[in-house]
Amino acid sequence: xxxxxxxxxxxxxxxxxxxxxxxxxxxxxxxxxxxxxxxxxxxxxxxxxxxxxxxxxxxxxxxxxxxxxxxxxxxxxxxxxxxxxxxxxxxxxxxxxxxxxxxxxxxxxxxxxxxxxxxxxxxxxxxxxxxxxxxxxxxxxxxxxxxxxxxxxxxxxxxxxxxxxxxxxxxxxxxxxxxxxxxxxxxxxxxxxxxxxxxxxxxxxxxxxxxxxxxxxxxxxxxxxxxxxxxxxxxxxxxxxxxxxxxxxxxxxxxxxxxxxxxxxxxxxxxxxxxxxx
Amino acid sequence: xxxxxxxxxxxxxxxxxxxxxxxxxxxxxxxxxxxxxxxxxxxxxxxxxxxxxxxxxxxxxxxxxxxxxxxxxxxxxxxxxxxxxxx
Numbered sequence: 001x002x003x004x005x006x007x008x009x010x011x012x013x014x015x016x017x018x019x020x021x022x023x024x025x026x027x028x029x030x031x032x033x034x035x036x037x038x039x040x041x042x043x044x045x046x047x048x049x050x051x052x053x054x055x056x057x058x059x060x061x062x063x064x065x066x067x068x069x070x071x072x073x074x075x076x077x078x079x080x081x082x083x084x085x086x087x088x089x090x091x092x093x094x095x096x097x098x099x100x101x102x103x104x105x106x107x108x109x110x111x112x113x114x115x116x117x118x119x120x121x122x123x124x125x126x127x128x129x130x131x132x133x134x135x136x137x138x139x140x141x142x143x144x145x146x147x148x149x150x151x152x153x154x155x156x157x158x159x160x161x162x163x164x165x166x167x168x169x170x171x172x173x174x175x176x177x178x179x180x181x182x183x184x185x186x187x188x189x190x191x192x193x194x195x196x197x198x199x200x201x202x203x204x205x206x207x208x209x210x211x212x213x214x215x216x217x218x219x220x221x222x223x224x225x226x227x228x229x230x231x232x233x234x235x236x237x238x239x240x241x242x243x244x245x246x247x248x249x250x251x252x253x254x255x256x257x258x259x260x261x262x263x264x265x266x267x268x269x270x271x272x273x274x275x276x277x278x
Numbered sequence: 279x280x281x282x283x284x285x286x287x288x289x290x291x292x293x294x295x296x297x298x299x300x301x302x303x304x305x306x307x308x309x310x311x312x313x314x315x316x317x318x319x320x321x322x323x324x325x326x327x328x329x330x331x332x333x334x335x336x337x338x339x340x341x342x343x344x345x346x347x348x349x350x351x352x353x354x355x356x357x358x359x360x361x362x363x364x365x
Contacts, residue, residue: 216294217293217294218292218295218297218308221297221308225306231306232304235299235304239288239290239297240288
């Protein structure tokens, strides 16, 4: 990753720098560059462009959104190439090394829940891409900045006033965004896979009481396959992986509105104290 | 005669239903007991509707509406390209 943009460089160091240098001979998956285009756009409504292996897959974005663009670009790199793994659209946190998978479509609350659980001591593996190794049915950590959107920003700040949030990006294609920095605890363990233990489909509903309900495994299969980005591409490999994963976890739906109560209930679940609904 | 379109279907059995994956089409199907039984019955070789019913019924007489149910399930499986009717 290279960039001449000092502010972006500083943010990348804050979110991703490892205390120990990468060992030599490391295989480089993507050669990324985020920079300003040449020409008039350097001066009039300045823009930023994202390159991967010298290809620009996107239109330029406003310069002030360089970091969100980097994050989306990195998502694009993973989504288009990491097909040796099954990719779940899911937040994932781990308690010890037992993983709670939180799949969901945008707006379900998976990122907010993942952020809040991390702030209460769970290990963050992912807020967006859950990577499953089909041959082992374990989950690979990818602790990155969690892009909190719109009202989720205030929800997290109310939940944890000292949460380590980055700058505010008021006008992105997904609205207002601030990134929660992954905690050192999670980053230090980013080479340590976790074992699936719980599969919880969250659904945020304003004003609704928290309800954690057991989910039939067939319905869990259907929803998990739906939330798997490359299910069709992987075919029989994904079918087998989803089957094994479903058979190795307890499955739930989780309706929530109050973040503190929601986190308490999921922590109780992780402590093998299945909470009552309501 | 009725036949499966492939012998290579993968099955995952759960408490309330069975999921099957068809490698020919890449589709995943959620099936209840009767279609699964039909796919199992047709696993080895094609069978006529009378042979299928005879195998399903064993020594028990099959009611007319049950025969209709078998035919309906076969047509459903045909639409899903899991079985085909042969001349």
